[in-house]
Amino acid sequence: MPDSLPLAAPASPASAPQPVRFRGGGFTVRRHPLAALAAFAILVGVWEGASRLGLASPLFLPPPSAVGAALAGMVADGSLWLNLKASLMRIGVGWTLGTLGGMLVGFAMGIGSLARAVGVPLVSAFFPIPKIALLPLFILWFGIGEPSKFATIGFGVFFPTVIATYSAIDAVPRNLIRMAQSFGLPWRSILRSIVLPGALPGILAGFRITASIALILVVAAEMIGAEYGIGAFVLMAGNLMQTDTLLAGVLVLSLMGLTIGTVLSVLERRLLKWR
Numbered sequence: 001m002p003d004s005l006p007l008a009a010p011a012s013p014a015s016a017p018q019p020v021r022f023r024g025g026g027f028t029v030r031r032h033p034l035a036a037l038a039a040f041a042i043l044v045g046v047w048e049g050a051s052r053l054g055l056a057s058p059l060f061l062p063p064p065s066a067v068g069a070a071l072a073g074m075v076a077d078g079s080l081w082l083n084l085k086a087s088l089m090r091i092g093v094g095w096t097l098g099t100l101g102g103m104l105v106g107f108a109m110g111i112g113s114l115a116r117a118v119g120v121p122l123v124s125a126f127f128p129i130p131k132i133a134l135l136p137l138f139i140l141w142f143g144i145g146e147p148s149k150f151a152t153i154g155f156g157v158f159f160p161t162v163i164a165t166y167s168a169i170d171a172v173p174r175n176l177i178r179m180a181q182s183f184g185l186p187w188r189s190i191l192r193s194i195v196l197p198g199a200l201p202g203i204l205a206g207f208r209i210t211a212s213i214a215l216i217l218v219v220a221a222e223m224i225g226a227e228y229g230i231g232a233f234v235l236m237a238g239n240l241m242q243t244d245t246l247l248a249g250v251l252v253l254s255l256m257g258l259t260i261g262t263v264l265s266v267l268e269r270r271l272l273k274w275r
Contacts, residue, residue, distance in 0.1 A: 062244040070248040079233070084252065086228040087218050090146065094153025095214040102158045102210075103203070106165025111195070116166075123162055131156035132220045139225065149221045156217045157210040164206025168199035204268050211260045215253065230256075 044064050050056045051063035058066065074080035108115040109123075131152055138148040138155075172195050180190045222231030234249040 059241070059243060062247060066244040067247045067251060070242075070244040071251060074245075074248060074252075080252065083228050083230050083233045083249075084256075086226070087222065087230045087256075090149050090153060090218050090221070090229070091214045093146075094150045094218070095157050095210065097150065098154035098157030098214075099161050099207070099210060101154070102161025103165050105158075106162040107169065109162065109166040110169025110199070111191070119162070119166075123159055127159040127163070131217060132224075135221055135224055144225050149218065149226070152221050153214050153217045156213050160210050160213060161206055164209070165199070165203050168202025168206070169195060171202060172198035201268075201272060204264065204271065207267075208261065208264055211264065212257065215257055215260070219253065 047056075047061075048063050048065065051058065051061065071080070105115075105119060109119040110116070134155065135148065135152050138151045142148040142151055176194050176198070177190060180194055185193075218229070219231035219234070222229035223235045226232045230249055230252055234246055234253075237243075237246040237249060
């Protein structure tokens, strides 16, 4: 046996273990506050440039500057607020009625076997019906005034809310519910502490869909029978071939949708702080 063993050569920097990059980001959403603004600016710039170069007829597609002037005229003569107030009132009442009813039925279907057995076939049968096609029937039932418009919007919001609420409750992990039951937790506490927080993201996602549906339905209902409202305003501008005023009304509808989406985003951040 030799008196001494050869010492191992020190590890070179190239052979040293390299740190492993962390991969557990979990699809973390990064905020890009200027991305949407830049996209809108590019879109408006291309639109204005096409109109200035004569690539688009001002009669059929007026430039954004003309649309902005028409919108400023609506603000100056007070017609914007008059029509906007009527539409917002109809959306608020119809969406609230449809959402409350849909959440009650959706919760019942999510936690009750009998309600699920009865509700799923009925929702599947009534949901595909175009809700605006029922407006003449609602006018016969409730008259030409506001109740028929409330019914149209509420009926259109009701079924998507039922589906969103029922699906969100059904997606709550059953292991959590069984664990709570094994500890003897009352069913009210289970609903409040486990089912509702687990289903809340899906319910709030349903709110985004139903808010858009309410906006579409209020425009359609106002086009059929209303003196004031953004839908009636857009229809009148189209009949008079005032395309700049028509697009100004469409811009107002787009801003309404953007505002509703922003409000729902703030609501999600406040209610889903744990996520």
